[in-house]
Amino acid sequence: MGDLEIRAAVAADVPAIVGMLADDPLGAQRESPDDLGPYLAALERLSADPNQNLVVAVRGGRVVGTLQLTIVPGLSRRGATRSIIEGVRVHADERGSGLGTRLIEWAIDTSRHHGCHLVQLTSDNTRTDAHRFYERLGFTASHVGFKLHL
Template identity: 85%
Template sequence: MADLEIRAATAEDIPAIVGMLADDPLGAQRESPDDLQPYTTAYARLAGDPHQHLVVAVRDGRVVGTLQLTIIPGLSRRGSTRSIIEGVRIHADERGSGLGSRLIEWAVDESRRQDCQLVQLTSDATRTDAHRFYERLGFTASHVGFKRPL
């Protein structure tokens, strides 16, 4: 994995990121790689927020993975800062290569650098393979999540 670079995403990375987000049954239903405007707008908001870290993994000049790390200061847990890992995607050609573990390790290390006391993530209930992956990396299924569309 020495030939792998994990770096901040740029606007030029948006098509590759969206392509990975759309490359599974759930993503195919909710992502739209043919219209990048909403993603470009969202990227501008992310890039302007120091608590947001959208990163890509690059190998041989090609984006092969991505995730978003959000830092959230809070009052609960005695004023703890936490981080949330979201949007973890690995290019189909790279799945099983250890790249996902490297990206999560990066996010955990960055969370420590940001003085977080807790790192958390959510995963769709149907992504059972992802759940096993996160458990192997030391995450525990500890909460029940709820969502409300707006």
């Protein structure tokens, strides 16, 4: 893990990020690696927002992991700031190497740096391996999530 760098994503990273997002049955249904336009526009919006952190993990010049960390100022919980981790992906060649743990540790450390009192994430019901991974890192399945597609 010594040669690993976690840094802000740039436009040149988008093909690798989208490739990882699409590299499973769920992602294959909702991602479009052949049309990077929407992803590049999203990266511009994310990069302009100081509460958004889209990062990549790079080893040997190759993007091997990614996640998005959002800092959310709030009024509840006595005005607590929280963070939300989303879009965690590790390249298939790197799974089981500890890279996912390093990415989540980065997100937790960054959340602490921003004064967050809570780190939260969601994971699709079908991702049971991911659920075990997050539980090993100290996360608890404490809520039921709801979505409304618009």
